[in-house]
Amino acid sequence: xxxxxxxxxGIAWRDGRGxxxxxxxxxxxxxxxxxxxxxxxxxxxxxxxxxxxxxxxxDVPPKVAGSAGNEDAMRHGRFxxxxxxxxxxxxxxxxxxxxxxxxAFIAPPFISVPPITYGGTxxxxxxxxxxxxxxxxxxxxxxxxxxxxxxELKWRYRHGDWPVVDDCAAQLKNADxxxxxxxxxxRSADLIHTNDIVAIPFTTCVDRPVVHTLHHPHEPxxxxxxxxxxxVRYVAISAxxxxxxxxxxxxxxxxxxxxxxxxxxxxxxxxxAFLGRFAPCKGAHLAIDIARxxxxxxxxAGEIQPTFRDYWERDVAPRIDGDAIEYVGEVDGPRKNxxxxxARALLFPIQWNEPFGLVMIEALACGTPVLALPGxxxxxxxxxxxxxxxxxxxxxxxxxxxxLSIPAQACRACVAEHFSCERMADRYLEVYDRxxxxxxxxxxDHRESSAGNGGRxxxxxVSR
Numbered sequence: 001x002x003x004x005x006x007x008x009x010g011i012a013w014r015d016g017r018g019x020x021x022x023x024x025x026x027x028x029x030x031x032x033x034x035x036x037x038x039x040x041x042x043x044x045x046x047x048x049x050x051x052x053x054x055x056x057x058x059d060v061p062p063k064v065a066g067s068a069g070n071e072d073a074m075r076h077g078r079f080x081x082x083x084x085x086x087x088x089x090x091x092x093x094x095x096x097x098x099x100x101x102x103x104a105f106i107a108p109p110f111i112s113v114p115p116i117t118y119g120g121t122x123x124x125x126x127x128x129x130x131x132x133x134x135x136x137x138x139x140x141x142x143x144x145x146x147x148x149x150x151x152e153l154k155w156r157y158r159h160g161d162w163p164v165v166d167d168c169a170a171q172l173k174n175a176d177x178x179x180x181x182x183x184x185x186x187r188s189a190d191l192i193h194t195n196d197i198v199a200i201p202f203t204t205c206v207d208r209p210v211v212h213t214l215h216h217p218h219e220p221x222x223x224x225x226x227x228x229x230x231x232v233r234y235v236a237i238s239a240x241x242x243x244x245x246x247x248x249x250x251x252x253x254x255x256x257x258x259x260x261x262x263x264x265x266x267x268x269x270x271x272x273a274f275l276g277r278f279a280p281c282k283g284a285h286l287a288i289d290i291a292r293x294x295x296x297x298x299x300x301a302g303e304i305q306p307t308f309r310d311y312w313e314r315d316v317a318p319r320i321d322g323d324a325i326e327y328v329g330e331v332d333g334p335r336k337n338x339x340x341x342x343a344r345a346l347l348f349p350i351q352w353n354e355p356f357g358l359v360m361i362e363a364l365a366c367g368t369p370v371l372a373l374p375g376x377x378x379x380x381x382x383x384x385x386x387x388x389x390x391x392x393x394x395x396x397x398x399x400x401x402x403x404l405s406i407p408a409q410a411c412r413a414c415v416a417e418h419f420s421c422e423r424m425a426d427r428y429l430e431v432y433d434r435x436x437x438x439x440x441x442x443x444x445d446h447r448e449s450s451a452g453n454g455g456r457x458x459x460x461x462v463s464r
Contacts, residue, residue, distance in 0.1 A: 101432060102138040104185035104192045105129050106199055109155075109177040110162045110170070112146040117330040118162070118277065118303040120358045121195055121215045124255055131258070131425040140189065142181035156180050163306055174198050182206055191432050197222055200229050209435040211235060211428075213253075217355050217376070218244035233435035235428075237356040238377035251431050254380070255356055256424030259416060262365035263337040266408040271297040272401055273343035273368070275336070275359050278316060279308045283349035283373070285315040286394050288325055290347055290371075293398035298347075300327045301339055341366035345401055348372035349394065357381065361419045364388075367408030371397045387414045 105128070111119040114126035125141065126149060133139040133151035141149055145158040156177050164170040178199045185192050186206035194200065194212045203210045213235045216222065223246050226234060234250045236242035242250045272294070274287040284300060291298035300320070304312050320327050331339055340346065346363035354376035361381060363370055370388035372378045382388045387410060391397045 100137050101190040101436075102140070102188055103129075103132060103432070104181075104189035105139065105141045106178060106181045106185065106192065106194045106196070107141065107143040107147075108174055108196050108198075109144045109157045110160055110164060110174075111144075112160050113141055113143040113149060113153075114147075116332050120356075123358065124213070124215070125195060127256065127258060127421050128425060128428060131421045132429075135425070140185065142177070142185065154181070154184065163303075165306075171198075178202060191436060193428075193432075194232075197225060200225060200232060203229065203232055209233070209432075209437070211431055211435050213237065214241060214245070215355065217241070217353055223247075233431060235431055238354075238380050240353065240376050240380065241355045251427075251434075253424060253427040253431065254419060255358055255361065256419050256421040257361055257365050257415060258421040259365055259412070261333070262362065263341040264365070264367045264408065264412050265341040266367060268344050268368070268408070269342045270344055271299055271342075272345055272347050273299050273301070273339055273363070274347050275301045275331070275339065275363075277303045277305055277308075278312045279305065280311050280315075281350065281352035283351050285319075286349035286351075286373075287347040288316070288319050290349065290394050290397045290401065291325065293395065294401040296344065296401060297323075298325050299339060299343070300325070301329065301331045301336075303330050336362070337366065340368050343368050345388070345404055346370045347397065347401075348378070349397065350375050350378070352376070354378060360388075361415055364411040364419075365415045367412045369404060369406040369411055371400050373397070381419075383414070387411045 105125050107113050107122055107125050111122045113119075113122045113129075115122045122143070125143075129139045129141050130150050133149075139151035140154060141147065141151060142154050142156075144160045145153075145155040146160045147153050147155070157173065161170070161173070174196065175198055178194075178196065179202050182192060182194075182199060182202045183206070186208050189208060192203070192206070192208050192210045194203070194210060195215060200212065210231070211233045212226075214237065218241065226232075227246055230248070234245070234247050236245060236250055236252050237255055239252050242252050272287070272291050274284055276282040276284070278284050282302075284302075287298060287300065300316070317327075319325055328335075328339065340363045343363070343366075346359065346368055348357065348360055348370055350357070350373055352375060356377050360370050360372070360378075364381075364387055370382055372382055372388065372390055373393070374390050378390055382390050384390060385406070387406065389396075389400045391400060
């Protein structure tokens, strides 16, 4: 039975938009539902008797008290006693200490969650969904049927479709998938977490709080649409990205990784690595320049996208000799670990304002320092001398590559402290509570945006 149906059985509930729903007709067979929701509803909003479950007063409503020996019956809602309720609610509380939720993640339908090779957005969704599921939250991911997750998966299109060949057909497919997913999620989810702007207009058709993560660089046309939907709670993946968006309030949550998925090696081989899609903004051609100036081998990995085929054939492919400069193709999880964990350093010579740069923290998780050019979020991840260097130009990157002396343990520790999956999940749970209009006890770092942006503020959620 979905939560929306359960609410109709008598739960008094204040949703994220502040509207009060009160329905009557609580029957004995549905009393278990009340107790399940007890860990979600603030004490001052609970129906009679629900407060007993966590205040240990024992004032179980009449006609439902049973003996401890009737555990099977109690679990089916026929009998409840206070000891059972205390245990049940204690087990159902999340590690974060907030109420348990049913969270629906909506991914685009083109790439599996998690991706086999390329797909930063899909990897983020997989990491966050699996972490929240492990904490006891009910999690549903709407993606394609090739996805493999530990939580509930729903799909409208059985297989992935990447790279996109027909832009028009892809837009229609994405809209069809997203509209179906939002409508289905609204039937039972407490909150919907979207990850593609296609979803935003559809959110007006459902009465559920919505959180939306921005996975792209600032684009004025997209921002114009975002400001039209102020009821959505927006999350930037870096403070740099947030400062460029016009939405009045925006949260910042950095990506995080499950460290156990990444192989750590303290002993490195003597080559440099580049991992990313082959587009001019990612700077693979500069990585080749850096490696040649440093006199070090370079291994290139990543997707050759049809859109940038000319760039690949003109600026990258002719310089690959299979020896000093080697292209190893697209890499899946095990091969990515092998590439990054053995590398002397990851080269990140970006030519744009990077929204986050997931590959940087993946390399750090493997104990591999990052040499980067400045831009976007780089300064929020790389600390000079601790986990890498932010360099002025390719000449400095080559010099740093030759003289690196950053301990692998320090790189790994940086991820454990600042970019773990647990930390990311904690921050998103705080955002979810804010989106749902709950009570909060947050320490938030409020910062003003750059001049000329209407005094808009954004929030970096720091701790609880």
